[in-house]
Amino acid sequence: MCGRFTLTQSPDAIAHSLNLPIPSMFAPRYNIAPTQPVMAVRSSEEKAERQLTHFTWGLIPSWAKDPKIGAKMINARAETLSEKPSFRSAFKRRRCLVLADGFYEWKKLAKGKQPMHFSLQDHQPFGFAGLWEHWQSADGSETESCTVITTAANELMRPVHDRMPVILAPQDYDAWLDPQSSGDRLQNLLRPYAAAEMIAYPVSTQVNNPQHETPDCIAPLEVNPSDMANDDPAPTQNSR
Numbered sequence: 001m002c003g004r005f006t007l008t009q010s011p012d013a014i015a016h017s018l019n020l021p022i023p024s025m026f027a028p029r030y031n032i033a034p035t036q037p038v039m040a041v042r043s044s045e046e047k048a049e050r051q052l053t054h055f056t057w058g059l060i061p062s063w064a065k066d067p068k069i070g071a072k073m074i075n076a077r078a079e080t081l082s083e084k085p086s087f088r089s090a091f092k093r094r095r096c097l098v099l100a101d102g103f104y105e106w107k108k109l110a111k112g113k114q115p116m117h118f119s120l121q122d123h124q125p126f127g128f129a130g131l132w133e134h135w136q137s138a139d140g141s142e143t144e145s146c147t148v149i150t151t152a153a154n155e156l157m158r159p160v161h162d163r164m165p166v167i168l169a170p171q172d173y174d175a176w177l178d179p180q181s182s183g184d185r186l187q188n189l190l191r192p193y194a195a196a197e198m199i200a201y202p203v204s205t206q207v208n209n210p211q212h213e214t215p216d217c218i219a220p221l222e223v224n225p226s227d228m229a230n231d232d233p234a235p236t237q238n239s240r
Contacts, residue, residue, distance in 0.1 A: 001075045002128070002148045002165035004207060005032050005103035006117070006218060007039060009125045014039075014099060017125045017170070020052050030217040032100075033210035034058050034074045040146055042096040042132060043177040050177065055096070059147035060135040061086045067135060070145050076131060078151045078166060078190035082183060087147070090131035091186070095176055097127030097168065098148050102218065104207055107160045115207045116160055117218055118200045120167075127173060129166035129190060154192035156200055167193040 007014070008028040015022040018041060032038060038057045041050050058070030073086060081091040102119035120126060132146040150163045157164040168176055172189050175181050202221045206212040 001150055001161065001163050002103050002105075003034065003074065004210070005100045005128075005148075005165075006030055006119075007032065007100050007125065008215075008218065009101050009123070014125045018050075018097070018099065018127065018173070020050060023052060028215075029213070030215060031104075031207050031210055031213050032057070035071055036210075038146065039099045040096045040130060040132065041099065041127065041173075041177070042094070043179065053144070055098075055132055055144050055146035057098075057148075058145055059086065059090070059131060059133050060143055060145045062089075062133055062135055064135060067137070067143060070143075073145075073147050075150045075163075075165075076147045077163075078129075078149050078187070081131075081149070081187075081190075087131055090133050090147075092183075093179065094132045094134075095186070096130045096132045096146055097173060097176065098130040098146060099125060100128055101125045103165055104203070105157070105161050105164075107202075114223070115203050115205060116200050117203045118157065118164075118198060121197050121199055126170075127168050127176075129168050129176060149190060151190050151192055154195040154198070156195035156198050157192075160200075164192060166190050169193075 011023045011026045035058050037054045040055050043049055059073040060067050060070040076087045081087050102117050104115050104117055106113040106115050129149040130146045135143045149166045151166050153162050153164045202223050204221055207217045
């Protein structure tokens with residue numbers, strides 16, 4: 001799954017990596033949590049033209065009666081997108097790139113859990129495969145929200161969790177955003193990212209609290225390798 005992530009690179013780096021206008025009013029994010037605003041890229045439903053926008057993280061289906069359901073919809077399993085009523089329509093028509101440069105996952109230890117930060121080897125920004133929805137309340141207020149798609153873990157991720165967010169390769173961004181892409185083509189993009197192109201390291205438990213939003217959240221933590229041993233190698237199951 002993916003329950004926290006980061007976007008700390010400069011606006012210039014984000015613009016260059018995603019082929020976007022330089023974001024305005026940008027502040028580094030070291031501990032992005034569910035229900036918070038996230039930066040994303042989408043295309044119009046008529047043509048594949050990239051648009052930079054913000055969504056609330058936690059997808060609220062258009063038919064939902066209570067927006068609180070979004071807190072339970074932060075992730076969507078790649079394998080069942082075309083089957084689940086919450087995601088089926090968005091998978092066909094409302095796909096997006098959720099912008100990030102790393103994410104957190106918690107490794108289960110004999111005593112407690114150790115937060116780990118995962119990123120690309122070159123630390124460049126990237127796009128998670130995401131879906132978005134438009135929701136309108138009875139009083140007419142509107143919310144645009146999104147979810148991050150997950151897939152099976154790669155070799156780097158597997159000792160920590162059995163799922164990981166789908167990180168799309170830059171050459172696949174256009175296909176993901178293209179309203180005309182077929183379901184088969186889209187499913188082929190939802191695969192684990194190459195483990196050899198990623199790094200992971202332990203970080204402070206400060207990230208356990210979403211109110212902590214400082215560079216200390218991503219600072220590598222020196223730990224004794226024996227302390228990182230996992231007495232229970234069975235992967236953590238995720239119902240999403």
